[in-house]
Amino acid sequence: MESPSWTAYAAAWLATLALLLLSRRLRLRRSNYNLPPGPKSWPIIGNLNLIGPLPHRSLHELSKTYGPLMQLHFGSFPVVVFSSVEMAKAVLKTHDVAFAGRPKTAAGKYTTYNYSDITWSPYGPYWRQARKLCIMELFSTKRLESYEYIRTEELMSLLRSMYISRGAHLTLKDHLTDLSLNVISRMVLGKKYTEETENSIIKPEEFKKMLDELFLLNGTLNIGDSIPWLNFLDLQGYIKRMKALSKKFDRFLEHVLDEHNERRCRVANYVAQDMVDVLLEFADDPNLEVKIEREGIKGFTQDLIAGGTESSAVTVEWAISELLKRPEIFKKATEELDSVIGRDRWVTEKDIASLPYVDAIAKEAMRLHPVAPMLVPRMAREDCTIDGYDIPKGTQVLVLVWSIGRDPELWDNPEEFRPERFLGRDIDVKGQSFELLPFGSGRRMCPGYSLGLKVIQASLANLLHGFNWKLPGGMSKEDLDMEEIFGLSTPKKIPLVAMAEPRLPDHMYSM
Numbered sequence: 001m002e003s004p005s006w007t008a009y010a011a012a013w014l015a016t017l018a019l020l021l022l023s024r025r026l027r028l029r030r031s032n033y034n035l036p037p038g039p040k041s042w043p044i045i046g047n048l049n050l051i052g053p054l055p056h057r058s059l060h061e062l063s064k065t066y067g068p069l070m071q072l073h074f075g076s077f078p079v080v081v082f083s084s085v086e087m088a089k090a091v092l093k094t095h096d097v098a099f100a101g102r103p104k105t106a107a108g109k110y111t112t113y114n115y116s117d118i119t120w121s122p123y124g125p126y127w128r129q130a131r132k133l134c135i136m137e138l139f140s141t142k143r144l145e146s147y148e149y150i151r152t153e154e155l156m157s158l159l160r161s162m163y164i165s166r167g168a169h170l171t172l173k174d175h176l177t178d179l180s181l182n183v184i185s186r187m188v189l190g191k192k193y194t195e196e197t198e199n200s201i202i203k204p205e206e207f208k209k210m211l212d213e214l215f216l217l218n219g220t221l222n223i224g225d226s227i228p229w230l231n232f233l234d235l236q237g238y239i240k241r242m243k244a245l246s247k248k249f250d251r252f253l254e255h256v257l258d259e260h261n262e263r264r265c266r267v268a269n270y271v272a273q274d275m276v277d278v279l280l281e282f283a284d285d286p287n288l289e290v291k292i293e294r295e296g297i298k299g300f301t302q303d304l305i306a307g308g309t310e311s312s313a314v315t316v317e318w319a320i321s322e323l324l325k326r327p328e329i330f331k332k333a334t335e336e337l338d339s340v341i342g343r344d345r346w347v348t349e350k351d352i353a354s355l356p357y358v359d360a361i362a363k364e365a366m367r368l369h370p371v372a373p374m375l376v377p378r379m380a381r382e383d384c385t386i387d388g389y390d391i392p393k394g395t396q397v398l399v400l401v402w403s404i405g406r407d408p409e410l411w412d413n414p415e416e417f418r419p420e421r422f423l424g425r426d427i428d429v430k431g432q433s434f435e436l437l438p439f440g441s442g443r444r445m446c447p448g449y450s451l452g453l454k455v456i457q458a459s460l461a462n463l464l465h466g467f468n469w470k471l472p473g474g475m476s477k478e479d480l481d482m483e484e485i486f487g488l489s490t491p492k493k494i495p496l497v498a499m500a501e502p503r504l505p506d507h508m509y510s511m
Contacts, residue, residue: 033390035078039062039072041073044076045227048074050062059081063400068082068403069389070083075225075227077226079395080380080397084403084407085404088401088434091399097443106239107217110239111249113296113299116296116300129292150186151458159462163509165500168499170499170500172316173496181207188301190277202252210248214245214302220238223235253298257301275301276297279292304448307452310491311446314371315371316456317492318369318492320498321482322368324470324498325477326477327477330468333464337355340354343504343508346508356423357423358457358460361419361464363429364417365417367411367436370438371490375444380396399437399440465504469501
């Protein structure tokens with residue numbers, strides 16, 4: 001009788017042989033296609049050997065050789081990378097429906113209730129219904145306006161806490177994450193989860209770690225997604241982490257739904273107070289095309305919390321980091337703020353339209369440091385032809401906004417932080433200007449982009465209006481580390497530590 005190790009070895013060998021035969025068949029079938037150029041792929045691993053710890057940078061370098069429409073293989077799966085304005089427009093606008101699918105990944109399976117959320121759910125009736133819910137209900141102009149008082153209260157709380165800590169060394173990302181998490185948890189869940197109470201279901205620090213882990217695991221390159229027969233080995237340990245994270249989130253979200261259902265049953269003629277209430281009401285609608293189960297509500301809720309927290313905190317941290325390296329930009333911004341706003345009030349969301357330079361700083365941060373340097377992967381739902389090249393059905397599609405933001409044909413000195421490049425130019429971040437796509441575009445565009453943009457603009461403007469920012473003593477701007485780490489978002493590798501000195505009259509911080 002064979003030992004288990006030899007049995008496993010034989011199974012692995014047979015699986016490898018089967019994969020090689022399958023790959024050969026696929027290559028023969030695909031030989032009839034005029035495929036985009038790209039590096040030669042190896043058996044089994046494809047081009048994974050060319051992808052480093054920062055995949056967007058690796059793909060950016062490869063695109064310099066093979067062009068803005070490039071094909072690789074992640075394991076045996078074809079991946080096409082689009083890295084120019086013209087190519088992004090072809091994918092996200094001209095052929096949007098053809099590329100509206102999502103690949104099946106371990107992250108989607110284990111961390112989003114088996115693809116039950118908005119981000120990873122496959123294109124079809126369920127997803128279309130979810131998108132309609134987002135546009136018509138959760139992120140409608142009327143609903144976002146009704147929550148403006150929450151955003152204002154939490155922003156003022158942040159500014160007061162920084163005033164109290166004036167002169168201290170602040171880890172800015174922690175404060176920005178608290179702001180974003182407080183705003184989104186009050187809007188979505190009805191209360192804050194960054195303050196521990198006697199009845200807290202989850203500790204604040206644990207909650208933040210869960211969100212960080214969720215973004216990391218949803219953006220990581222899991223080998224098992226590219227080489228499925230290795231999935232059971234979990235070589236990187238990611239699946240184990242995904243399952244553990246899923247259990248933590250499920251315990252928390254079950255508590256949230258139980259609380260909300262209890263309140264809805266207790267109060268006659270109950271009126272929705274937050275987004276979870278809206279989701280539960282929507283799920284009760286007997287006329288839905290596809291019934292939303294409890295797992296789906298938890299998936300949507302998790303999406304809303306995570307998506308509304310990370311993008312704004314990451315973007316504002318990058319913006320302040322860049323300004324610390326370029327004090328002249330900070331000076332121009334404060335001159336505009338003093339001229340338009342004065343020193344006797346704070347910036348409101350409605351003021352942003354009158355602050356073109358501050359708005360340009362936010363756009364420049366999103367250009368140079370896109371939160372999602374590769375938009376969430378898409379999948380070709382049908383055969384398609386772009387620029388004379390064939391993209392077969394089932395091909396994974398990556399739009400490399402990192403490269404678009406560094407295209408010298410679009411931007412002078414693209415590696416330099418220069419907000420002036422946006423002054424007098426009609427470039428927005430709403431998915432219509434393909435030079436700048438921090439939230440994506442088309443059907444799969446981030447549905448909550450309008451909320452994220454409001455938090456980014458208002459928090460950045462008030463942090464510049466209310467404080468002078470300095471690096472800790474003895475540290476020069478040349479010492480400031482600007483490396484990033486990769487996940488579904490791309491934050492700074494080393495969080496920014498800085499000092500905030502009040503620049504407005506003292507009474508302003510107690511308003």
